Amino acid sequence: SQQGEEDPQALSIQEGENATMNCSYKTSINNLQWYRQNSGRGLVHLILIRSNEREKHSGRLRVTLDTSKKSSSLLITASRAADTASYFCACGNQGGKLIFGQGTELSVKP
Amino acid sequence: DTGVSQNPRHKITKRGQNVTFRCDPISEHNRLYWYRQTLGQGPEFLTYFQNEAQLEKSRLLSDRFSAERPKGSFSTLEIQRTEQGDSAMYLCASSPLAGPYNEQFFGPGTRLTVL
Numbered sequence: 001s002q003q004g005e006e007d008p009q010a011l012s013i014q015e016g017e018n019a020t021m022n023c024s025y026k027t028s029i030n031n032l033q034w035y036r037q038n039s040g041r042g043l044v045h046l047i048l049i050r051s052n053e054r055e056k057h058s059g060r061l062r063v064t065l066d067t068s069k070k071s072s073s074l075l076i077t078a079s080r081a082a083d084t085a086s087y088f089c090a091c092g093n094q095g096g097k098l099i100f101g102q103g104t105e106l107s108v109k110p
Numbered sequence: 111d112t113g114v115s116q117n118p119r120h121k122i123t124k125r126g127q128n129v130t131f132r133c134d135p136i137s138e139h140n141r142l143y144w145y146r147q148t149l150g151q152g153p154e155f156l157t158y159f160q161n162e163a164q165l166e167k168s169r170l171l172s173d174r175f176s177a178e179r180p181k182g183s184f185s186t187l188e189i190q191r192t193e194q195g196d197s198a199m200y201l202c203a204s205s206p207l208a209g210p211y212n213e214q215f216f217g218p219g220t221r222l223t224v225l
Contacts, residue, residue: 031211042114042201042216043153050211088152096141096205096212097166100152 006089006101014109019076021104023089024069031092032065032072036085037103043088046074081110112136114217116202122223123192130188131220135204142185143214144177145201146170153201159185192224 007022023032031050035043049056049065049072056063062075076083086105090098115134123129135142140161145153156175157167161182171177174192179185189196199221203214 033213035216040221042218043203043214045213045215048211048213090152092211096214097143097155097158098145098153098214099155100145102150102152 006087006104008104009102010105010107012107012109013079015079015081017079017108019079019083019106019108021074021087021089021106023072023074023101025072025089025091025099025101026070027091027093029067029091029093032063033090033092033098034061034063034072034074035088035090035100037088038085046087048092076106079106079108081108084108114202114204114215116200116217116220118220119218120221120223122225124225125194126191128188128190129192129222130186131200131202131222132184132186133202133217134184135202136206136215137183139204139206139215140182141205141207141212142179143203143205144185144187145203147199147201147219148197156187189222192222194224197222197224 005024033048034046037043047058049063060077065072086103088103089101117132143158144156147153157177159179174190177187199219201219203216205212205214
């Protein structure tokens, strides 16, 4: 079973716009990570936020974490066509295994 | 290239046959993970190793599935008596340190099709 639920399942925007994806989870976590997957390929790690952190930035990415609501969001600013991919949140617990959400499919139109 | 590699990239087999996949992690990584991903879903955890020890197995890993990492380097995942429901992408990942605060580096996956 999967821990995370992502919203929306699909998102279509124009180049230059911001994209926001949300993730909700069910149990306690040590950290939450976001990954990107281009069609038919492996996953690429984007950013990790620890359970005691509330916000983190990396380039055009901004991640927030609200442990009281068991939710996280990923914001991609000034999107580009190359950002088109599926984005997954993943909950990290003891042992290091990841429990993934179902993903948000992002399409950025030039 | 020193990333995670997986072989084969694609495998088509008939129901009832056995298949084996190989994963070569990044050389200094002591943790290795297997996940399965079906179309439109996120990856699901199957099992992981720390060095040669298999530390956790998901309930998804039925007795037809077996994974090994004999020398703490590469790993194999074998599926016996394949079923059509086994059709999926099998992903391998590795990470450098023990503990939960580590990103995982994923390979390109092996896509299995069971006819």
